Amino acid sequence: MAGRYKSPLTASDVTPEHAWLNRRQLMAGAAGLGLAGLAGRAGAAPGDLEPNDWEEITSYNNYYEFGTGKEDPARHADQLTIDPWTVRIDGLVDRPGDYAFDDIMSQMTIEERIYRFRCVEAWSMVVPWNGFELADLLDLAGVQPSAKYVAFETVLRPDEMPGTAYKMLDWPYVEGLRLDEAVHPLTIMATGIYGRDIPKQNGAPLRLVVPWKYGFKSIKSVVRITLTDSEPPTAWNKANAREYGFYSNVNPEVSHPRWSQATEREIGGGLFSPRKPTLMFNGYADEVASLYEGMDLAENF
Ligand SMILES: Nc1nc2c(c(=O)[nH]1)N[C@H]1C(S)=C(S)[C@@H](COP(=O)(O)O)O[C@H]1N2
Ligand SMILES: [Mo]
Secondary structure, X not given: OOOOOOOOOOHHHOOHHHHOOOHHHHHHHHHOOOHHHHOOXXXXXXXXXXXXXXXXHHHOOOOHHHOOOOOHHHHHHHHOOOOOOEEEEEEOEOOOEEEEHHHHHHHOOOXXXXXXXXXXXXXXXXXXXXXXXXXXXHHHXXXXXXXXXXXXXEOOOOOOOHHHHOOOOOOOOEEEEEHHHHOOOOOEEEEEEOOEEOOHHHOOOOEEEOOOEOHHHOOOOEEEEEEEOOOOOOHHHXXXXXXXXXXXXXXXXXXXXXEOOOEEEEOOOOOOOOOEEOOHHHHOHHHHHHHHOOOOOOOOO
């Protein structure tokens, strides 16, 4: 596996909220290599990543299982039971089974990753996630050589998820990555924000974060991860294949059929702040462009 990506900035550089490290996020790190992942570190990337504040990140959300309004998840997601939680890892793996969230956490190294987050709706934030590399979780289960894709599934509990009464999407919410995307060191399972447990509206207790793809790829509250040899179906592609492709890499040159993706509105930027140019692969081209060498990115959108 490739070397660990070093986060360009840590939240401590820019905000006092970093002081909030709760027990679960801390102990998980302490069990592995450690707190190195939480400490400040130098890096090579642009230094313009100022994280959004806690309030913005946790009150403006997309989580359709709790409703389609941006305030619905913060209002309704407290109904979701997240303890106990298990993730079934199955398909083309050596050790399929139900992995308890706490057991996973005790074996993972929690790091802080400050990532740009770009929704397909053309707004963006910067989020200081805590989490671990998906590759490390997949190593627990032992990926078999025949595996080529990874499929993900969100919990489906109609009693706790009022939005699922409406067939906005074909529940449960599902997503997928190619295996090389899944094991890329930028791809994480996020378990925290600002050192606190990730709030339910953001996908507690663990959600995927793939920073170079549109936000909908970053599936929340994951209960199942399946290694497969063929491209898995994805919720938004099933809903509208013309508008939402399997890859959904952030690309300012490929417009959504109904709007341009060339620029984005920064959440928290204020009413009169100018739109920001959207960057190829959301600013992570140096790290990930090679994954798509030789591919037509307009065709494979
Ligand atoms: N299960 C599930 N995952 C989901 C969604 C959803 O509706 N259900 N919305 C997606 C979309 S469109 C975006 S932009 C991000 C939003 O993440 P955030 O609320 O933490 O900012 O979650 C993604 N993951
Ligand atoms: Mo989104």
